[in-house]
Amino acid sequence: xxxxxxxxxxxxxxxxxxxxxxxxxxxxxxxxxxxxxxxxxxxxxxxxxxxxxxxxxxxxxxxxxxxxxxxxxxxxxxxxxxxxxxxxxxxxxxxxxxxxxxxxxxxxxxxxxxxxxxxxxxxxxxxxxxxxxxxxxxxxxxxx
Amino acid sequence: xxxxxxxxxxxxxxxxxxxxxxxxxxxxxxxxxxxxxxxxxxxxxxxxxxxxxxxxxxxxxxxxxxxxxxxxxxxxxxxxxxxxxxxxxxxxxxxxxxxxxxxxxxxxxxxxxxxxxxxxxxxxxxxxxxxxxxxxxxxxxxxx
DNA sequence: CTAAAATAGGATAAAAATGTCCGAATTAAA
DNA sequence: TTTAATTCGGACATTTTTATCCTATTTTAG
Numbered sequence: 001x002x003x004x005x006x007x008x009x010x011x012x013x014x015x016x017x018x019x020x021x022x023x024x025x026x027x028x029x030x031x032x033x034x035x036x037x038x039x040x041x042x043x044x045x046x047x048x049x050x051x052x053x054x055x056x057x058x059x060x061x062x063x064x065x066x067x068x069x070x071x072x073x074x075x076x077x078x079x080x081x082x083x084x085x086x087x088x089x090x091x092x093x094x095x096x097x098x099x100x101x102x103x104x105x106x107x108x109x110x111x112x113x114x115x116x117x118x119x120x121x122x123x124x125x126x127x128x129x130x131x132x133x134x135x136x137x138x139x140x141x142x143x144x
Numbered sequence: 145x146x147x148x149x150x151x152x153x154x155x156x157x158x159x160x161x162x163x164x165x166x167x168x169x170x171x172x173x174x175x176x177x178x179x180x181x182x183x184x185x186x187x188x189x190x191x192x193x194x195x196x197x198x199x200x201x202x203x204x205x206x207x208x209x210x211x212x213x214x215x216x217x218x219x220x221x222x223x224x225x226x227x228x229x230x231x232x233x234x235x236x237x238x239x240x241x242x243x244x245x246x247x248x249x250x251x252x253x254x255x256x257x258x259x260x261x262x263x264x265x266x267x268x269x270x271x272x273x274x275x276x277x278x279x280x281x282x283x284x285x286x287x288x
Numbered sequence: 289c290t291a292a293a294a295t296a297g298g299a300t301a302a303a304a305a306t307g308t309c310c311g312a313a314t315t316a317a318a
Numbered sequence: 319t320t321t322a323a324t325t326c327g328g329a330c331a332t333t334t335t336t337a338t339c340c341t342a343t344t345t346t347a348g
Binding site: 027028029043044046047050057058059060061062063064065 | 291292293294295296297
Binding site: 171172173187188190191194201202203204205206207208209 | 321322323324325326327
């Protein structure tokens, strides 16, 4: 559904959000360990998310990544996905047609629109805070 | 959502089905033209679909691809997708975790399960015949 | 001021997906 | 029986995605 980069990105941001709730700034190394992802690759993804103002990065010793506590509830899963995978998830024909739309639809246009709309709605209505809730109490996980 | 190979595959099979309704066997060349796909790559995909008994291939002059008329209504979109992309679409965590399940779920497990189940249901309940219906009357398209 | 710890970012490498080429095998028709 | 039209299948090429490496830069602490 998403690229590997996007999967790592979501997991990374979720972990950062969890720690940011307690005002802990976390290092790339810690993030990669906690979400079980390749360090350098994760760095690239976080750079991109930083440029898109989803996460704040601080250079230097004692630097790392964090998210404004107030923003954790307002950042939507859709924004993270968009920052990494662009609008590939939403746009584009299920059968790969360039100009598939309601006027000139592919044979499964309507059925795909339904699925995509549901996905879009889900991503847009899921915020970062919800994603952290289960983690604290060991109900949900970010690795394995 | 699907790989390019799978997109071409679905379009190819749909075109073959459309022609098979009138007992026309079609060549690779014709298929690739009608669905606007790379010829040699489409050949590989059709080989695979042929091995999975979704399409019949006939070698030699006047050879080509066709589907038993009776099977067109029973072949499901899900079978085509499975033959090319395997169960990637259904299985696997949205965030890329190896062992994500109801017991040890990722933070968005339930929400993804919902989307995936809907997609699965859609693919399993869509047969090849429905996909050809609009094509004959110019309501749906397989290229552009 | 220096050293250590961290992110930034360019260059490169490896792997996977996509796409091409060509000869072999098969079949129908001339 | 030869030729032409076709699929089959292996090898190769290209592009994209994933991943690594290394140096530069920034910042804190001593």
